[in-house]
Amino acid sequence: MPKIGDEVKNKQVVFRDYVSGFPQESDFISTSSTIRLKLPQASNAVLLKTLYLSCDPYMRMLMNSRPSAFSYSPGSLLFGYGVAKVLESAHSNFDEGDLVWGMLKWEEYSIVEDPGQLMKIHHTDVPLSYYTGILGMPGITAYFGFHEICSPKKGEYVFVSAASGAVGQLVGQLAKLMGCYVVGSAGSKEKIELLRNKFGFDEVFNYKEEQDLNAALKRCFPEGIDIYFENVGGKMLDTVLLNMRPHGRIAVCGMISQYNLDQLEGVHNLMHLVPQRVRMEGFIANDYFHLNANFLEAMLPYIREGKISYVEDTVHGLESGPAALIGLFNGRNIGKQVVSISTE
DSSP, rough: OOOOTTTTEEEEEESSSSSSOOOOGGEEEEEEEESSSOOTOHHHHEEEEEEEEETTTTTHHEEEEEEEOOOOOTBOOOEEEOOOEEEEEEEETOTOOOOEEEEEBBBSSSEEGGGGGGOOOOOSSSOOGGGGGGSSHHHHHHHIIIIIOOOOOOTOOOEEEETSSTTHHHHHHHHHHHTTTEEEEEESHHHHHHHHHHHHSSSEGGGGGSSHHHHHHHOTTOOOOOEESHHHHHHHHHHHHHEEEEEEEEEEOOOOOTTTSSSOOOOGGGGGTTTTOEEEEOOOOGGGGGGHHHHHHHHHHHHHHSOOOOOOEEEEEEGGGGHHHHHHTTTSSSSSEEEEOOOO
16 A cells, blocks of 8 residues: 555546547547655645546536536546545645545546545445445436426426436436336336336336337326426437426436537427426536535435435446446446446
8 A cells, every 4th residue: 555655656547639429438548657645835735546436428528629617628637526535635624534525537646736626425334436426416416406406296297318327317216206207218128127127217218219209208198297307408308398298397417419419409399398388497516516415414314224226337447437438428338337446
């Protein structure tokens, strides 16, 4: 085990250049450098050892050349949500040995100059990897997106697209706990079985096998949809708009079908929002990070009491990260995609 002051090898993943179309493993460089495990003097920094990294669909948008403060820069390290252990701290909020989650660089060891956005992990009776998913950004997305944006009521009809993913699997189960009727769509037989048998969805369909999405939705929702949790966009959103009930709500979490397109698909049925008085609202998890304590108070009992099931798809080693990330966009992952870096 390396000690403070040692110079060690530091595996890293570098973003090669901006991406057009579907990203490839060749868009990333697995490399290594050396790092001295010592904080700079007169700093407010923390030295972290990365334990887990999260692969999330939003990362594809950061690979585009469209100007953004959060876009990846060619030749720079990839970054995303992860879990880490504090090896040394010059910051008053953190001590050696603390566990944290937040935005991390894709490398084994990191010096974070401004650790104010990192969240300390206090509950370790659940797997630490859960803080990349059910207890991290995706969980916050699912919980507040459903409860705050969708304002669910018992007995309402809920549709979740990309329902086996990190967010969708949680939204569906939260809806069931509310007493809603829940339908999910996914793109493989294995995912469909997971939704039906593990997550308890009332009805499911494989969108790749449906020649007519509108017919599929009318079969599942003969009386229409009250709540749509949007993860896909494109044709799925366009068809859902035809099937919304009066005063329905659409929470727009993501649109993964659009991320690899140079020319985004148009949505033609927005006019249906008007006569049905449907509210559609986009949001991001960061809007609710300040409510993390409330979120944990609600979610941890569900996990501990077995009221919510959760599935992870884990690969091991930083060098496995690029392939795992790319796999999100062709449906290779089953559940939350996690990269395990270290268990120390």
